[in-house]
Amino acid sequence: MTQSSIEKSPSTRGHRASPSSPKSSKRSDPRTSARHIKHTKNSSFRTTHYIFAFLILYMGLYLFSRNLLSRSPSITSLKNNVLSRLGLSKAMATVQSGPGQLPTHFTLRSGDKIPTIALGTWRAAPGEVKEATLAALKVGYRHIDGAESYGNEAEVGEAIKESGIARKDIWLTSKLWNNHHAPEDVEPAIDESLAKLGTDYLDLYMIHWPVAFGKDGKNDVALTENPYPTWKKLEEMVEKGKVRNLGVANFNIRRLEQLLSFPLKVKPTVIQYELSYWNPAPELVKWSKDNGIVLEAYSPLGSQGKVKETLEVPEVKAISEELGITPAQVVISWHVQRGTVALPKSIKAARVEENFKITALPQEAFERLERAATSHPPVKLLDPTPHWGVDFWDVNIKHIRKMTFDACLLWEILTLHCMSRDIWALQSSQIALTSSGKL
Template sequence: MESLTTQGLNVPRLGLGTFKLQGKDCHEAVLSALAMGYRHIDTAEMYANEDAVGDALEDTAVPREQIHLTTKVWWTNLAPDAIRKAFDQSLAKLKTDYVDFYLIHWPAPDMNLASALETLMRIRDDGGARAIGVCNFPIALLKQAIEDINAPIACNQVEYHALLGQSKLLPYMQSKGMPLTAYAPLAQGRLASFPELKAIADKHDATAAQIALAWLLEQDGVMAIPKARSEASQKSNLGALDIKLDQDDRALIAKLPKNQRFVTPAFSPEWDEE
């Protein structure tokens, strides 16, 4: 599995997302993925499945130090005391002494970003997290975090797929040597209906989902964390790593609309125009 290096950590470029996976389904999905060779597992306080992920970490034969584990603090818990409490609860559910990434899940409209990031940095310095980062930060907030506050941000996890360009955010992050972690990389299952992707898939004896993942993973500084409950889906996603797109493929994908954002909660920040 190819990795990216950020803040001194080697992070597998393809991970397993667990959003909406619960209980036994989540436990089995994580165990299956680890047995198949995945070493990057993504969860969050808000997903209400950290306990199931933690059970899988206990039940797998894969040593904990070989697994990159990400969890996140919810946007309503960004006061320093609330972050500490949320972090302690996450660690207890995950049944581990540390996480590899601890991220702010969403920015809050009224947050004190400096104090929130300082709290994350203290957690890192105390050994609770190997690195810290953010999710759903547009350029303005990301600049504030890294240029004004000087926080050691290891990644920014955002929605990114063949229907949503990140033509401003990604180059900025690349200029800072900071990976972009793509969530909803398959546009929540919508990509299979696009004939352009189907045509490329047929050419490579692949699926539209594999083409969409291959397109993301060939980009400099991009990781992806597709959710996959079944072994078949997990195996299919791994197959994207073997696909080599050519210029004709990329030109077809470039023609797809790049302004379709599907994750838009009421508390979303103001996104930069793409």
């Protein structure tokens, strides 16, 4: 039997209703009803499927945008090649201060041992730094972090001379300011710092910011995008014995990887970055360890009025009470336990001494504080991006902002509630570049 005969067969067709069956006249064709039911089911299924797909899409966008706010992407595909080619060690030895205590030094790739606690000298009025430095050296500090731009290196030099402590026992750091990145300006800048500090060498010299200023004070795009000429001149300073270690400050992972891609004779041994409870930068902490570079935390208690708020964090206060130490000691201990050098700044002798007395946190307390610090959107308080026109973040700002707003829009379409926390995070993290006219 052919297909056409099957379709024409009475047994397979709907029958006309008999006049004696009045109800049957209202019946529809069974095949039409079946198709209608099937179509309705399919439509319902597709509708449910689309809603579910939108939910999945939204969650993906939402989680992706949140992750980008706290993550700093690196060129992971090149990581192993870079490590192999540069011969970088993933582990760094430490000099322990005693059983169960935190290390007093980290060992750099160069073999030099850098003290894990330093006195920060940024933002101190004339006359204050000398007294703070003397107080620090008296209680045991052997690491002073300074910079040309701080304008107080002469006071630091006076304090070191008056302390009577041998120069070889003190770790001195200074930094190259933005207007001295031109190769011909590097050595004069170092010589000036050496003269003010009263020493003939620096233990560590760093590029202060990954931005170069030209003679007119504006951004020198060529040197900003290619720091290799500056670095080559710094390597000469190492060869001359004026500097023993080189480092960088405020470089994000992208710029760090760019620097490591050059044929360096002297590789950076230290990275200095704004690290605090508010901006823990776990990816940078991991990246520095993986690449054999010691990470330093400036403003470890928070900056620009955040210190008091840091010391009031519930987890910090709870651990402080459990261990019988101050909140500041909890946070500074946490930094060192993470493997970073802490650079707390204070001009008060009592506070200087307090910051120096750190202790190992119990593992449970350390992990609790680490979870708390990494559970909120990062808040980087020192960000000159709007003023200098250089992006110091590891992420595409416009992309993050668009992803976050797209996620909110989709959430609203689904009649759900869009949390405003992420919009707040964009603003408080100073990621949004609206003020610079870039968005």
